[in-house]
Amino acid sequence: xxxxxxxxxxxxxxxxxxxxxxxxxxxxxxxxxxxxxxxxxxxxxxxxxxxxxxxxxxxxxxxxxxxxxxxxxxxxxxxxxxxxxxxxxxxxxxxxxxxxxxxxxxxxxxxxxxxxxxxxxxxxxxxxxxxxxxxxxxxxxxxxxxxxxxxxxxxxxxxxxxxxxxxxxxxxxxxxxxxxxxxxxxxxxxxxxxxxxxxxxxx
Numbered sequence: 740x741x742x743x744x745x746x747x748x749x750x751x752x753x754x755x756x757x758x759x760x761x762x763x764x765x766x767x768x769x770x771x772x773x774x775x776x777x778x779x780x781x782x783x784x785x786x787x788x789x790x791x792x793x794x795x796x797x798x799x800x801x802x803x804x805x806x807x808x809x810x811x812x813x814x815x816x817x818x819x820x821x822x823x824x825x826x827x828x829x830x831x832x833x834x835x836x837x838x839x840x841x842x843x844x845x846x847x848x849x850x851x852x853x854x855x856x857x858x859x860x861x862x863x864x865x866x867x868x869x870x871x872x873x874x875x876x877x878x879x880x881x882x883x884x885x886x887x888x889x890x891x892x893x894x895x896x897x898x899x900x901x902x903x904x905x906x907x908x909x910x911x912x913x914x915x916x917x918x919x920x921x922x923x924x925x926x927x928x929x930x931x932x933x934x935x936x937x938x939x940x941x942x
Contacts, residue, residue, distance in 0.1 A: 764797055767815030772808065772822075781815040783841060785858040785868065791836040792857070794820070807839040819844040821853075828884055831859035831869065831892040842873065845928050848935030850906050851875050852928060853882075859892030867891060872927055876906055885917070885927060912940035 767781035779798040786792045794805045794813055812821045826840035833840070846852040854870045861867040869892060872885045883906065884890075884898035904917040913934060916922045922930050 764795075765816035767796075767813055769794065769796065769813040770811040771805065772811050781813055783815070783818075783820065783856065785856060786832040786836060787858055787866065789835075791838045792833060792841060794841065807841050810841065823882075825880070826855070826882065828855060828871065828873065828882065828893070828897055829857075830855075830871070830894070831857040833857045843870075845872075846931045846935065847877070848932075849877055850931050850935055851877055852931045855884075857892065861891065869893070872924065874903060874906055874931070885922075885924075907934055910934060910939045916940075 762782050762784070764780040764782050766778070768776070768778050769781060770776045777798070779796040781794060781796045784790075784793050784795045784804070790804075791806055793807065794810050796803050796805065807822050810820075810822050812819070814820070820841045820843050822839050823842050824839045826842075829836075829840070840855065842853040842855055844851075844853055851874065853873050853875075855873050857869050857871070858866050859869055869890065871890060871893060873882045874885060875882045883903045884893070885903050886893060886895060886898065889895070904914040907913045907917060913922075913930065916930075
C-alpha cells in the first residue's frame with residue numbers, strides 16, 4: 740500500500756512526486772495555440788531535467804509533448820488549465836525557462852482564483868510539488884499571490900500579501916481577513932466563491 744502524505748506550508752501544498760495522482764494520464768480535452776481542438780489522454784508535467792512545464796498527450800498510441808506556448812487551454816480529470824503569458828511569479832525549476840505558465844482555474848467571476856503548480860528541490864531525493872494560490876481581478880493581467888508565511892521555492896518579495904485584500908473592496912471584513920492572513924488555504928476557494936456570489940461578511 741502506497742503511503743500518501745501531505746505537507747501544508749502557508750498557502751502552498753507540497754506533494755511528493757509519487758503522490759501526484761491527478762497528474763497521471765487521464766481523459767481530457769485540449770485547445771492548441773494553432774486553433775486545433777480535440778480529446779486525448781493528457782497530463783500536466785512539471786519542469787525538471789532540463790524540460791519546462793508541459794502538457795503531455797497520448798492519442799492513437801502516440802505521445803506528444805506541448806510547451807506552454809503551444810497550448811491555449813486544456814482540461815484533464817476535472818482540472819482546468821489555461822496558458823498565461825508573462826507570469827511574474829515563476830518559481831522552483833520553472834525559473835530556468837522563459838515559457839508562459841499553465842495555471843489551474845479554481846474560481847471565475849469578478850475575482851478569479853488559480854493554482855500555480857511548480858516543483859522545487861527540498862533535499863536529497865525529494866522534489867516537492869507546490870500549489871501556489873494566485874488571484875486577479877477579472878479582465879486584468881495582474882496576478883497577486885496569496886502565500887502567508889514561507890512558501891518553498893518562492894521569493895515573497897515578488898508578492899507582498901497585503902495586495903490580495905485590494906481585490907475585495909465590497910467586503911471590508913473580508914479585506915481585513917486577507918490583509919492579516921486569516922483566510923486559510925482550505926477556506927480560500929470558498930471565500931472567493933461567496934464573494935463572487937455577492938455574499939458579504941458581517942463586520
